[in-house]
Amino acid sequence: MTAERGLWLVRHGALPPNPERRFVGARDLPLSKAGRAQIRALAVDLAPVLADPRLVALLSSDLSRCRETAAILAAAAGRPLLVHADADLREISLGDWEGLTPAEVERAFPGQYASRGRDFAHFSPPGGESFVRVQQRSLAALERWRARYPEGLLLLAGHAGLNRCLLARYLALPLADLLRIPQGYASRTFLPGW
Known part of the structure; x- marks a missing residue:
């Protein structure tokens, strides 16, 4: 890792089983036991990143599955690391x-x-939002966090849809192709320079 500035995108771990494939969206569901184990294993894999003094902060969705993901990663850092839920x-x-x-x-x-x-x-379900809107608000949030932390590495504990929106922007892909971007539970991607 040689970049002086970059963003790690991490997806939260697995949720409780959903055999009926009910839409989750922004419902505040917790990590499952398996999801916690996935994030603990990810923390081991990311140990060099978490210990790197260039990692200046952890960002997180305000939903509990991401806050818990960020907390597990921060605890594994072995040093004080601020976690910001947004x-x-x-x-x-x-x-x-x-x-x-x-x-x-x-x-x-x-x-x-x-x-x-x-x-x-562009489609928004009744009372919901579009992926265009998700991309707009998440990019604005990252701009705010980059103003606060202009240098160094950030790690974002996020969601499949959110992370895909950010990756689409970074890779200059149309949002219509969002589902072609892999985002498994406990996945991680590094975006240099961001």
Whole structure:
């Protein structure tokens, strides 16, 4: 790691099982036991990063699964490391869809699921937001944090949708291709220069 400035994107660990594939979005679900184990293993892998004095802060969504992820990583750093939770770094709000299955969405909001597929980047469920909006608010949040920490490395404990929005911007990919960007539980990506 030679960059004097960069951003580590980490996705939180696994959530409790969701066999019905209910939309999660910005619901505040905790890490599962397996998710905590994933993040502890990630902390071992990231030990050199966490110990690096160039890592100046951990950023986190304000949702508990990311705050816990950041806390586990910070505890593994072996040194004082500030953790900042920020609501502008939370997962996409799916509004009235949250907690529903795709079939329930289709029954309650006929045609909307198909509309989302036709305009993935701009579609907003009732009471929710679009991926365009997620990208705008998360980029603004990173600008604020970079103003506070202009040099050094930052680590963001985030979500699949949020991290994909940031990666799409970094890689100059259209948001319509968001789901092509891998974001497994406890994944990490380093973005030099950001």
